[in-house]
Amino acid sequence: MVANIINLTLTATLKALEKGEFSDRELNNAYLERIQSTDSRLNAFLDIQSPEKGVPAAIKSLISTKGIRSCAGSKIIEDYKPAYNATVIEKLMANNISIIGKTNQDEFAMGSSGENSAFGPTRNPWDIKKVPGGSSSGSAAAVSADMCVFALGTDTGGSIRQPASLCGVVGLKPSYGRVSRYGAIAMASSLDQIGPITKSVEDAALVLKWISGPDGYDSNCTSGRFTIQDLRFKNNLKGLRIGVPKEYFGKGLDEGVEKTVKDAIKKLEDLGAEIVEISLPHTEYGVAVYYIIMSSEVSANLARFDRIRFGRERSFFGAEPKRRIMLGTFALSSGYYDAYFTKAAKVRSLIKQDFDKAFKECDVIIGPVSPTVAWDLGEKIDDPLKMYLSDAYTIPASLAGLPGLSVPCGFSNNLPVGLQILGKQFDEETILSVGFVLEQALSLNLKPDI
Amino acid sequence: MRSDITSERFFLVKFCANIEVMKVTDEDAEHVAKLANIPLAPAEREQLAGQMSKILDYIDKLNGIDISLIDPIYNTSMNKNITRKDIPGKSLTQQETLANGSSTKDGYFVTKGVFEEK
DSSP, rough: OOHHHHHHHHHHHHHHHHHTOOHHHHHOOOOOOOOHHHHHHHHHHEEEEOOOEEEEEEEEEETTTTBOOOOOOOOTTTTOOOSSOOOOHHHHTTTTTEEEEOOOOOOGOOSSSSSSOOOOOOOBBBBTTBBOOSSHHHHHHHHHHSSSSEEEEESSSTTHHHHHHHHHHHHEEEETTTTTTTTTSSOOTTTEEEEHHHHHHHHHHHHHHHHHOOOSSSSTSOOOOOOOOSSSSSOOTTTEEEEEEEOOOOOOHHHHHHHHHHHHHHHHHHTTEEEEEEOOOOOEEEEEEHHHHHHHHHHHHHHGSSSSSSSSOOGGHHHHHHHHHHHHHHHHTTTTTTTIIIIIHHHHHHHHHHHHHHHTOSSSSEEEEESSSOOOOOOTOOHHHHHHHGGTTHHHHHHOOOOEEEEEEOOOOOOEEEEEESTTTTTTHHHHHHHHHHHHHHHHOOOOOO | OOHHHHHHHHHHHHHHTTTOSSSSOHHHHHHHHHHTTOOOOOHHHHHHHHHHHHHEEEEEEGGSSOOTOOOOOOOOOOOOOOOOOOOOOOOOOOOHHHOOOSSEEEEEEOOSSSSSOO
């Protein structure tokens, strides 16, 4: 009974609860036992609760949970307990969701591997010598290892999509402005989005319905709640035009990942979609633009850690936050502002225009999430720039404010590969529908042996 | 003595080649660290200067793009001037707000003085 309960998706869990197949308490106990037997090997959780009611979700550390420590993976706010819930938490609780724990992450969401956590890295459930990806490392690992029914993460340059890809689970970055950021400890305010990490595409759609919509606190979240009658394409994709950018299949993409992704694209074609070759010519500038814009916004957002209302001295920041604060402060400083920040914002405009033009010829844009599968712990930690380049495919959509879904599409070297599906702004419905059809057709249904 | 020769040669190389050898010097890093209010040990500062230089070298690839007629974009939501009615609502209590402060007294946060004389 225990093994079965924790394998269930959110959708199946809700059905089972409704039918009375098990109680809330049995459900929570099953997941708590799983955490107890598994998390010492994975380090996915920073704080574990013991709920008895509700459907248990794992929440990324930096999302404010009233009375539950939210340290954002950092020693500088190691003992911080928020006095309020983030809007997304209030919305989840209104839908009978409980918090089973706060998950590990790269410090202040800065990282692509989980190794920048001040509390030790999380490990990939598919191979514990490998990284789970980041910065929502704990959330992705927790879903992958069935330590929660679903999780919330945040995505600024790929931090939901990339760990979801590396851990073989579904990850959705909503359109910028779809979900309120209120209560998420801010990293880069023009890029941050909270989103679901789930066992299935259907689950991601449901969680998005719950957490989306304006709340009067995030002035960039003003459009309506996400609603979806039913995932649009049921069995086939006739009438859908899929754009495949040539720039996403060039140098730097691992051969095994490329093959797996191209096989998935072929599958989509077999399901009735029309494949259209497109170009996103400014793709190669995405990482450079991001590291100026994001670092600049970070330097402003992390200025609040001044040891007055919360936290310790600024020397308690880890190496990566220090590096990005320094870079951002430099880019915004007198004499450099135009050369860096303004210039990056103009190239950001060009990147967005690339997508606007492309979406005249296609309905969704598809490619890899990550250039490689999960790599060894310690492999990229000495070269910050090398680490930054692992987000080359996820960053452009963040800069343009577009929604992105990562769906498991196969394996390479026995490690998961995710397919990235990007949509027009506020068109989560189409990307979820495409993801759903692919997921049903591939029927991967594999769990890590942990 | 040896360091004088080295720095002289360094200066000549820099002058003749007309290139920035280090985008971010140790002095620059010291200035930025002060602006950012980040305390750094000298070794840490030197390392950061080197890393920042390397990253900024990479970012130089933006220089080749023609942005003369392009407007910058800072906010993809395209929202402007979002306001609400000036009506007070629910708020945190004073006790809740002070709870995470490292130093509080009589209902206030204690912090460094701005006008203190040294």
